[in-house]
Amino acid sequence: MKIAIAQISSILGNVDRNIERHLELMEKAIKEKADLIVFPELSLTGYTLRDLVAEVALDPFRSSAFSELLSASKKIDVIVGLVEERKSDPGLFYNSAAYLSAGQIKHIHRKVFLPTSGMFEEGRFFRPGGEFSSFPTRFVPTGLLICRDFLHYGSSYCLLADGAQLMITISAAPGRGVSDPESQGFETSRMWELMGETISFFSGAVVVYCNRVGVEDGATFAGGSFIYSPFGKLIIKLPYLEEAFCVQEVDLEEIRVARKSWPFKRDDRPEIIWRSLERIVRKKEDED
């Protein structure tokens, strides 16, 4: 399978121009024979939206702008980030990731963990999603996460338990920390890589992380997108801080090889995890 990563910047609040850019890059990825192209979090809108959230929201099942992406997805699978607002549920805005394939919306993940502290204020403008689930694709069962979702390791565990062999995180992570004398990028990039290596190895899954770049209101997005193999080996890493595009061959057969060598998935007992969690949650509810 060939995966394209579009480590780009978006125009803040201008969906039409961002869609144009998406279509261009999809064209480029098709030419390079990619099967799937991944865009960053909120790639159709930009990140620092605040009150623009309501103005750039779209219903992916009805929007005419979105239908262009759907048409283009007949030639290549694509993951985009959007502000989702369903016609049937007006006024509820989600920070969502959509997986499009063969002209259809195959899956939508709504960001569950909305960072709302320090420089982040997502909880002020978005409603959190309520689920982690994997879904079938023409390759392998796949799971989507958005930025902070990935830093809560329970999210990836749910995807694993639900059968995901490919875990894709789309991200708009601004960088912080410039004191490490050796680093080519921000210090915060390390936590994503740490998680990528850990989750890929202990899940025997391919882990893809697509982060954006560019500057919005003074904050610089860190870039440094990557793919880890099911053995926890780094397959490709894009540069920090700069726009980049790659098409990377990923051997999906390796998932089987990894899971044979390290049978974490075979030996996993989600029902025990579930019962334990249920007990813990009930106990906590009683205490509260």
Added chain:
Amino acid sequence: MKINCRLVVKILTNFIREESKKAGFDRVILGLSGGLDSTVGAYLGVQALGPERVLALIMPYKDFDYQGIQQAEKVAGLLKITWKKIDISPQIEAYYSSFPTESQLLKGNKMARERMSILYDFSAREKAMILGTSNKTELLIGYGTIHGDMAYGINPLGDLYKTQVRELGRYLNVPQEMLNKKPTAGLWPGQSDEEEIGLTYEELDSILYRLVDLRQPASQIIEAGFEETKVRRVIELIKKSEFKRKMPPIAKLSNRSIGHDFLYPYDWDK
């Protein structure tokens, strides 16, 4: 508090390029005083956009800071940037002949605002984004003139303490004399920041770093060996100057008011 200078330069030059372009400018303009901050600002501007896209204004008042003016000219020459010297004495004198004062502070603030006014005028004439060079130290303690040197389009240095700006200056090879120069706001001849503030920049930055970056309470900083009076003074300066770091409050009347719940990004549609 050490910084990775190579990385910082990469981030800041990218910041200058992107944020000025988003605002519709491909050039920057800055006031050059001969001090370290504006020198480092000019070096970063040149690295980001090239010398032909950086304009400098050198704006002396009489011969208050003769040495500074000479050094500013030297920096502009070294960087091969276009520069212009504008003497602000006539307009300052004209004003104070009507409203005389002995206060150096009042005069200094007036001069800072005169320079700001000229920078904004030239920004429009020359279609160049104003590059501010207030550092994190002075922004935090409010050691600057509101609507004077604290007014600008973008500021690449505002998240670097004074001692970090010096480290960056060393990395950028700014002339040694600028690195060793006694920091001065240039409000009156011979003024010294450190004497006026009552702390050295090293002390001040260490306290600020602990307070702001590490979020340590005063008690912990005092325990670590910093003089209590100095720590308390720094906290007081931060508190007293918050108004300089904010847009002024607007009286809320309606359901949607600017500054309260009309919340748009700076880089809207850019």
